[in-house]
Amino acid sequence: MIMKKVLTIAGSDTSGGAGIQADLKTFQEREVYGMTALTTIVTMDPKNTWSHNVFPIDINTLKAQLSTTVEGIGIDAMKTGMLGSVEIINLVAETIDKYNLKNIVIDPVMVCKGEDEVLHPETAESLRDTLTPRATVVTPNLFEAGQISGLGTPTTVEEMKAAAEKIHALGPQYVLIKGGGKLQHDKAVDVLYDGKTFDVLEGERIDTPYTHGAGCTYSAAITAELAKGKDVKEAILTAKEFITEAIRDSFQLNEYIGPTKHSAYRSKEKQNV
Ligand SMILES: Nc1ncnc2c1ncn2[C@@H]1O[C@H](COP(=O)(O)OP(=O)(O)O)[C@@H](O)[C@H]1O
Ligand SMILES: Cc1ncc(COP(=O)(O)O)c(C=O)c1O
Numbered sequence: 001m002i003m004k005k006v007l008t009i010a011g012s013d014t015s016g017g018a019g020i021q022a023d024l025k026t027f028q029e030r031e032v033y034g035m036t037a038l039t040t041i042v043t044m045d046p047k048n049t050w051s052h053n054v055f056p057i058d059i060n061t062l063k064a065q066l067s068t069t070v071e072g073i074g075i076d077a078m079k080t081g082m083l084g085s086v087e088i089i090n091l092v093a094e095t096i097d098k099y100n101l102k103n104i105v106i107d108p109v110m111v112c113k114g115e116d117e118v119l120h121p122e123t124a125e126s127l128r129d130t131l132t133p134r135a136t137v138v139t140p141n142l143f144e145a146g147q148i149s150g151l152g153t154p155t156t157v158e159e160m161k162a163a164a165e166k167i168h169a170l171g172p173q174y175v176l177i178k179g180g181g182k183l184q185h186d187k188a189v190d191v192l193y194d195g196k197t198f199d200v201l202e203g204e205r206i207d208t209p210y211t212h213g214a215g216c217t218y219s220a221a222i223t224a225e226l227a228k229g230k231d232v233k234e235a236i237l238t239a240k241e242f243i244t245e246a247i248r249d250s251f252q253l254n255e256y257i258g259p260t261k262h263s264a265y266r267s268k269e270k271q272n273v
């Protein structure tokens with residue numbers, strides 16, 4: 001079988017659990033061929049409570065990576081993660097338009113879990129106005145949904161639905177707001193909206209602090225399933241099962257951080273559990 005080809009345009013999480021590393025691990029698990037266009041490198045300081053530093057990649061280096069992958073090879077689906085600057089967001093939008101790309105998952109990364117700071121606050125507006133409208137699916141977490149909708153961080157499923165309506169009006173085909181561990185609820189609730197119908201996806205909520213990279217992993221799994229031809233709803237349902245298992249088997253890396261286990265779903269499929 002010819003492998004479907006997918007691209008992630010995202011930052012490098014040097015600690016390996018989120019960003020481009022999470023995306024590639026997920027693509028491998030979902031049996032698609034993963035390619036990368038790196039936007040930034042994020043490091044963490046062990047001497048300063050794991051605080052994050054972001055090192056941007058030069059725009060011409062990103063252009064060359066997009067040319068290699070999108071023009072030189074061709075892609076069946078793509079996702080974005082941490083983009084880092086308005087210039088990069090504009091370049092991604094131009095690339096989507098120029099090559100008439102399909103199956104576009106926009107993960108509008110504005111924050112890293114455990115960090116108080118909003119990364120690149122100057123990019124929030126262009127994530128909203130330039131990239132969100134081009135998405136097949138846009139996947140904000142609660143904070144990002146509050147920023148993009150302008151309604152503030154949702155605290156209930158009803159507020160998630162209101163934010164989804166606002167975000168949908170910007171032009172994406174589907175909005176998927178992740179309630180995750182932050183919503184006060186006994187399930188891990190995500191709200192999916194296609195402009196007509198709301199689907200409230202209720203996954204098992206796992207009691208763990210180790211969810212670093214969960215959003216990246218989830219959006220990468222959606223991207224992989226879209227590349228393989230699933231429709232958006234089916235792709236999201238599979239990805240939701242994938243991320244639930246990855247969080248169930250998440251683990252501690254050091255005193256600050258614990259990533260999800262990307263191989264968990266496959267191991268369980270094999271054992272038929
Ligand atoms: N503790 C948890 N148990 C089960 N699912 C979770 C948990 N935390 C997050 N999720 C799910 O993981 C996915 C990623 O969500 P989230 O962690 O909110 O994203 P982000 O990493 O972008 O903040 C969503 O489907 C969310 O519902
Ligand atoms: C490069 C990069 N992208 C994205 C994220 C966001 O990760 P999450 O999936 O936990 O939202 C992080 C967080 O550390 C990161 O370092």
Ligand SMILES: [Mg+2]
Pocket residue numbers: 107109111141215216
């Ligand atoms: Mg995220």
